[in-house]
Amino acid sequence: MSDRPIVSPDVTIRDVAEAAGVSISLVSFVLNARRGPSGEYLCSASQKTAERIVETAERLGYHRNKAATSLRTGRSDTIGVIVSDISNTCFGQICRKIEKLANDAGYLTIIASTDDRKENFRQLVDKFLYSGVDGFIVAPCHGVEDSIAKILKRRLPVVLFDRDLPGVEGVGRVLLDNEKAGRCAVRILCSQGRKHIGLVRYETDIPTIIARENGCREEAEKNGISFTSAILARETMRRDIVSVLHNAREEGIDAMIFPSNAITVDGLSAINELGFSIPEDLAVVGFDQEDRSEMFNPWFSFVNQPTKLVAEYSFRMLLGAIKGDGQLETKIINPLYTLGSKIKK
Amino acid sequence: MSDRPIVSPDVTIRDVAEAAGVSISLVSFVLNARRGPSGEYLCSASQKTAERIVETAERLGYHRNKAATSLRTGRSDTIGVIVSDISNTCFGQICRKIEKLANDAGYLTIIASTDDRKENFRQLVDKFLYSGVDGFIVAPCHGVEDSIAKILKRRLPVVLFDRDLPGVEGVGRVLLDNEKAGRCAVRILCSQGRKHIGLVRYETDIPTIIARENGCREEAEKNGISFTSAILARETMRRDIVSVLHNAREEGIDAMIFPSNAITVDGLSAINELGFSIPEDLAVVGFDQEDRSEMFNPWFSFVNQPTKLVAEYSFRMLLGAIKGDGQLETKIINPLYTLGSKIKK
């Protein structure tokens, strides 16, 4: 039924050259020329021929063959984005915005998810590398310094976001101020009159989570409020968190902080399972969750990354590095929070 | 600071050929050879040289240059996925799964969002086309038949999902049985003892929504239950839906159906705004929303596409069409529903 696909673009630069009665070199020069202030083509062609060439190209419906360009120049006008899970709304939003910015800048975006597993991360970096992306924006997993080094060895720019890889040099960073995010969470609860704050997390050395916890503790001390944290095994967290919450309440804890997306999901589920009434029984601050409070239960508060900002900073930084202007630097951004309604209607 | 990126892969097929003492043709043949049942290389090289070549390639860390391959063959081992919004969890999940399947099959995935606007859809199709994707999986916007035709003209396979473009021939389809989904929604509400069901939607001729409404009406009639639907202007839906819900309740409606993702978002927000108590005041069935009931308010029910299945069918169908085996057909799938808890704790 289906013959071989028509793979080669119907009209090549050669066709344009013939139709315009010039050499293919000139076509290439004109089509890649920068434009002067009044729209002139800044290349060795005369304005008249330049215009004729452009007009012919348009008339013929010419489009540059990407593979050929990429082979010749080494550029692919494609950037690679790696996150842990694109279906996590927070990442979804960031990717969406990056893709839009990239598109506007003439770049294609390839996105992949790692499920937070090193092996996947490595495999994807390799794949992106061999397919010739011009740069990377990645939310790294723990322990993928080697993969990043591999990218850098090819002199390709990398921007890290969401998570840091401390000690890695030569990369851009767009990171949440996690200490501040922790302080923010505690301040929300203080403002709601809470006095005994608990935090649950799993055992980890992920700096993001540790920093958030530190921020919480600091702010609690500053406000003279009790702060206790429970540390669970990662594998059994989903189960154990139920009893932690149960006990916490018995012990007079009146507010709970879940310092990451995964913990928030498990924590909120546990609360539903326990049938706690929010915010009477417990005030809650979750992290890294899309704000759905307008749609769902409006009594949770959340501390999030400002996804648009993360996307904008990351992409601009990467683009700058690709183009050669612009520096790879470390950008620390402020947390965004959404307050759960204080009063239940 | 940063010199030009090292774009050309450090080691080319030529290096492998030299190191192995054979011609580059032979290297190419071996590296592209199919493997026989006992692992032999099915090509004109002797097994001994074949093994030597493979071993050399590995030792040197050779990786095929994608741009060159793509230029030569016209294949890019890349598929294009177009949805309305990747940060919509439903699409996020589908994309995630497609990407995983594609990755396992050796394909790269480029994903883009249209915001449900024709112009964007067209622009993205063009872009993907010129960048040489091998096939498309798209959730089309209304009225993009011309873009699809453009793809088909290049003999590239297309699989439609989520929304249909009636009348378009030569494409694969993976679609929800929307009538059944409508019936499903009504059955959920019946089983919860509701007698007066309302539906809100905006003015549209999107077949998806119409079919759902028809399914609802049908099932309501069959069960002898009252069914009324309110049709709003799309632009002002977000605002108008509040008064619709308010009036509905006055008129004794005890259950509400929101037959699309957008309507569900606006509808649930309105419910929160009105301070309705669910399910006492109103039972609710939403569509196309990720099931977050375990985390948030567990009293909503949802009818969804089975995202994994959609992804699997779509990708397999596309891959079949790309490879030449396998047909592009129409696959109608059953809705998935999650019941909100019937009793509020």
Next chain:
DNA sequence: AAAATCCTGTAAAACGTTTTAGAAATAAAA
């Protein structure tokens, strides 16, 4: 008037593959 400079343009190589058409070496058939 000759030399130098500028303007407009081109030829050809290169990027790294795949693949066609055929060559050389070996084995089988006559």
Next chain:
DNA sequence: TTTTATTTCTAAAACGTTTTACAGGATTTT
């Protein structure tokens, strides 16, 4: 042994660009 077939391998073209190096004519400078 000679011919024929088979196995193993290679040369070279092609894919569609970009870019270097340079050519020829027009213009300016000396």
